[in-house]
Amino acid sequence: MPRYFFKARDAEGLLVSGVIDADGYRDAVRSVQEKNIYPVEIKEVAEKRNAAVEFYRVKVSDLAVLCRQFSTLLNAGISIAQCFDILRQQTTSRKLKDVLSQIYEDVQKGKSLSESMKTQQVFPEIMINMVEAGEVSGRLDMVLERMAVYFEKENATNQKIKTALTYPAIVSLAAVVVVIFLVSYVLPTFISMFTNAGVNLPTPTRILLFISFLFGHFWYYIFALVFLIAMSLYRYIKTPKGKRAFDWIKLRAPIFGNLTRKVITSRFTRTLGVLLASGIPVIQAMQVVEKVVGNAVVAERLKKAEEGMRQGQGLSKPLESVGVFQPMVIQMIAVGEESGMLDSLLEKTADFFDGEVDTAVSQMTTMLEPIIIIVLAVVVGFIVISIAMPMFQMYNTIKF
Incomplete structure (x- = not known):
C-alpha cells in the first residue's frame, strides 16, 4: 500500500506532520481529515527507506x-x-x-x-x-x-571513533595548506632568483616548478576537479553497488579493517542480545540486526546465515560463514545456545568488545600519527631538496 507524507493544521492552527498508508491520494486526504485536521500538503513517499x-x-x-x-x-x-x-x-x-x-x-x-x-x-x-x-x-x-x-553505548563508540579521527584529519589538513602555501608563494621567489643567476635547475626542482605553475595559474581548475571527484565518489558510495564496494574496503583496509570488524562485532552482539532479552524471536531479531550492523557486505552474509538458521542449523554454525566474527564469539554463542543463556552471554561479549574497540581506536591513532609525520616529512623534504640543490649549484658558480 502506498505511503503519503502529510502536513496539516489542527483546530488551533498548529502545523503537524506524519506518514499514513492509503490506497490513493483521495483516500490519503480523507484519512487526514478524519484526524480532525486540515491538510496543507500531501505527497507520496517511497515505501522503504534505507536502514542507515x-x-x-x-x-x-x-x-x-x-x-x-x-x-x-x-x-x-x-x-x-x-x-x-x-x-x-x-x-x-x-x-x-x-x-x-x-x-x-x-x-x-x-x-x-x-x-x-x-x-x-x-x-x-x-x-x-x-x-x-x-x-x-x-x-x-x-x-x-x-x-x-x-x-548510550552506541553513541559512546561513535564518539570515540570521531575523536580518534579528529587529530589526524586536522594535521593532514594543516599539512596540505602549508604545502600549497610553500609551492604557490615561497617557491616562485627562489625560482626567480635561480633563473636570474643562470643556474641549471635539477629535475626535482623542475618538477616542483611545474607543480607551482599549475597551482599558481590553474588553481581553480584543480579545486574544481577535486570537488567533482569527491562528489562523484560520494554519489557512487550512496548507490547499493558503491556502498557494498566501500564497505568491503573498510573490512579489508590495513589500519581501519581491524577496528571496523570489532565495531561490527560489538554492535551485532549487543543488538542481538538486547532483542533476545526482550523476548523477540531469534529469526526476527536477526532481521533487525542485519539492518543496523552498518555494513552491506556483513548484512548480506548475515542474511545467508539466517537461511541456515531457518533450516535448523542453530545460530553459531551459520555465523561461522560470515567471516567477520572471531572464534571466541562463535564459541560464546554456541555455549549460550546450549545453556539457554544466549542473551546474557551476548551482552557480556558486547561489553568485552567495547573494550576491544577502545584498544583498536588507540592502536589506530598510534599508527596514524607516525604515518602522517612520515608522509609530511617526505613532502617537505622533497621541497627542501628541490630548493637546496640549485642553491648549492649557485654557490659553487659564485665560488669558482
Whole structure:
C-alpha cells in the first residue's frame, strides 16, 4: 500500500506532520481529515527507506536521552500519553519535538505506541521492535531502560571513533595548506632568483616548478576537479553497488579493517542480545540486526546465515560463514545456545568488545600519527631538496 507524507493544521492552527498508508491520494486526504485536521500538503513517499538513513534521522544521543527519560517517567507511574506530553515539551531537538507531538496525538486517539512509531519512519527498527515487545509483555519500562543503555553505548563508540579521527584529519589538513602555501608563494621567489643567476635547475626542482605553475595559474581548475571527484565518489558510495564496494574496503583496509570488524562485532552482539532479552524471536531479531550492523557486505552474509538458521542449523554454525566474527564469539554463542543463556552471554561479549574497540581506536591513532609525520616529512623534504640543490649549484658558480 502506498505511503503519503502529510502536513496539516489542527483546530488551533498548529502545523503537524506524519506518514499514513492509503490506497490513493483521495483516500490519503480523507484519512487526514478524519484526524480532525486540515491538510496543507500531501505527497507520496517511497515505501522503504534505507536502514542507515532511518537510524540517523534522529541522533543516537537524542534517542538515548529519550529512552532514559521515558523509562523514568513510566517507572513513576505516569501514563504513556502524559509521558509524551512531557517529553515533547522538554526535548531540545526540533525534529524530535514534532515527531513526539504526533505520537502524543496518536496515543490519545487509542493508537498503540509501536504502531505510531512505525508511521513516523524516523526511529530505528530495533527500537520499534523493542517497544512492541515491551507493550506485549507489559514491561515497557524495562525494555526502554535496555534501549537507553544500548543507545548510550552506541553513541559512546561513535564518539570515540570521531575523536580518534579528529587529530589526524586536522594535521593532514594543516599539512596540505602549508604545502600549497610553500609551492604557490615561497617557491616562485627562489625560482626567480635561480633563473636570474643562470643556474641549471635539477629535475626535482623542475618538477616542483611545474607543480607551482599549475597551482599558481590553474588553481581553480584543480579545486574544481577535486570537488567533482569527491562528489562523484560520494554519489557512487550512496548507490547499493558503491556502498557494498566501500564497505568491503573498510573490512579489508590495513589500519581501519581491524577496528571496523570489532565495531561490527560489538554492535551485532549487543543488538542481538538486547532483542533476545526482550523476548523477540531469534529469526526476527536477526532481521533487525542485519539492518543496523552498518555494513552491506556483513548484512548480506548475515542474511545467508539466517537461511541456515531457518533450516535448523542453530545460530553459531551459520555465523561461522560470515567471516567477520572471531572464534571466541562463535564459541560464546554456541555455549549460550546450549545453556539457554544466549542473551546474557551476548551482552557480556558486547561489553568485552567495547573494550576491544577502545584498544583498536588507540592502536589506530598510534599508527596514524607516525604515518602522517612520515608522509609530511617526505613532502617537505622533497621541497627542501628541490630548493637546496640549485642553491648549492649557485654557490659553487659564485665560488669558482
